[in-house]
Amino acid sequence: GWIVAKRVPGGRTRLRALDWAGPQDRRHQELTLEELRSRVSWIAGQEIAMETPRWLSRFSDYSRLVDSYRSGRVLLAGDAAHVHFPIGGQGLSTGLLDAVNLGWKLALTVRGLAGEGLLDSYDQERRPAAQRVIDNTRAQVALMRPDPALDPLRALFGELLSGGGESSVLSSMISAQDTVLPTRQGDGTTGSRSPWEGGFLPNVALATADGPADVIGLLCGGRPLLLLFGGRAEGYDEQARHWSGVLRVVRAEPTAELPCEALLVRPDGYVAWSPCGGAELTDVLAAYFGAAPSVVRTGQSAELSGG
Numbered sequence: 001g002w003i004v005a006k007r008v009p010g011g012r013t014r015l016r017a018l019d020w021a022g023p024q025d026r027r028h029q030e031l032t033l034e035e036l037r038s039r040v041s042w043i044a045g046q047e048i049a050m051e052t053p054r055w056l057s058r059f060s061d062y063s064r065l066v067d068s069y070r071s072g073r074v075l076l077a078g079d080a081a082h083v084h085f086p087i088g089g090q091g092l093s094t095g096l097l098d099a100v101n102l103g104w105k106l107a108l109t110v111r112g113l114a115g116e117g118l119l120d121s122y123d124q125e126r127r128p129a130a131q132r133v134i135d136n137t138r139a140q141v142a143l144m145r146p147d148p149a150l151d152p153l154r155a156l157f158g159e160l161l162s163g164g165g166e167s168s169v170l171s172s173m174i175s176a177q178d179t180v181l182p183t184r185q186g187d188g189t190t191g192s193r194s195p196w197e198g199g200f201l202p203n204v205a206l207a208t209a210d211g212p213a214d215v216i217g218l219l220c221g222g223r224p225l226l227l228l229f230g231g232r233a234e235g236y237d238e239q240a241r242h243w244s245g246v247l248r249v250v251r252a253e254p255t256a257e258l259p260c261e262a263l264l265v266r267p268d269g270y271v272a273w274s275p276c277g278g279a280e281l282t283d284v285l286a287a288y289f290g291a292a293p294s295v296v297r298t299g300q301s302a303e304l305s306g307g
């Protein structure tokens with residue numbers, strides 16, 4: 001097993017023990033100081049004294065993922081939908097990303113401004129992301145297992161990480177920055193989409209008509225964003241006219257960091273559309289926000305609350 005000890009302010013020690021001996025008989029009961037003491041002593045191979053516990057808790061390496069994040073009007077997010085071994089500190093952030101994915105879709109749905117199936121895309125997008133986290137935590141648990149037969153595998157990973165090249169792959173995975181959303185069914189993009197679509201847009205600095213801005217600042221109102229770069233993007237503005245009640249349209253100076261004429265960015269920061277080889281903008285807008293919302297819903301406020 002493993003023992004991880006960390007000094008914390010106040011002269012106390014936070015102690016974690018990972019025991020690979022198999023399922024614990026008492027795993028459904030509250031953890032006691034005596035159980036922790038005997039486990040830590042067993043792993044260490046010597047008696048270790050402990051007293052005055054401030055907090056005792058138990059966790060496991062089991063993984064669980066629900067079959068569906070939605071059942072009618074009930075939607076699951078966070079640990080209610082997915083649990084896994086806490087290695088890499090990914091559980092809370094995966095739950096927050098669920099909330100950010102769901103928030104704007106719920107807001108549009110309750111206002112009658114969502115395209116058909118938009119709320120169902122929550123499950124289609126977030127369940128594979130949770131499965132990926134579960135898979136990488138299982139891989140990490142396998143690497144931690146105290147079995148000498150795994151030493152060559154650990155050594156190989158050590159070499160890959162020390163070289164630096166693979167560490168960016170792993171850090172993008174653990175931070176979830178590399179998540180690519182699946183193509184949405186029925187939005188006309190199945191089979192062909194631009195390389196930008198489905199990816200997370202970095203927080204690029206932009207020069208807009210209203211002064212300097214960045215992607216996060218422009219998304220703060222919780223509205224989808226149509227970014228138009230330079231004069232060649234004017235036609236997209238006209239195509240998006242029917243959705244002006246939902247979209248925030250911002251013109252910006254072309255920038256080398258985003259080499260495209262236009263981008264449709266979802267309130268959660270993912271790119272829904274770009275002109276390079278993907279579907280028509282109007283098809284994507286209709287799939288996300290329904291047909292011509294500003295015509296059928298005149299007078300609706302455009303402010304949506306994000307996740």
Ligand SMILES: Cc1cc2nc3c(=O)[nH]c(=O)nc-3n(C[C@H](O)[C@H](O)[C@H](O)COP(=O)(O)OP(=O)(O)OC[C@H]3O[C@@H](n4cnc5c(N)ncnc54)[C@H](O)[C@@H]3O)c2cc1C
Binds near residue numbers: 079088092093095
């Ligand atoms: C040892 C350990 C270390 C971790 N470290 C990290 C880390 O470094 N980074 C990270 O991102 N994640 C980490 N995690 C995971 C993280 O703690 C969880 O993923 C996160 O707390 C889940 O948040 P949640 O809101 O979905 O669920 P919870 O935090 O479980 O919140 C659910 C809440 O609902 C309440 N509740 C339950 N039933 C009811 C009811 N019927 N009525 C009303 N309320 C109810 C519960 O009391 C609880 O307060 C760690 C987990 C463990 C065990």
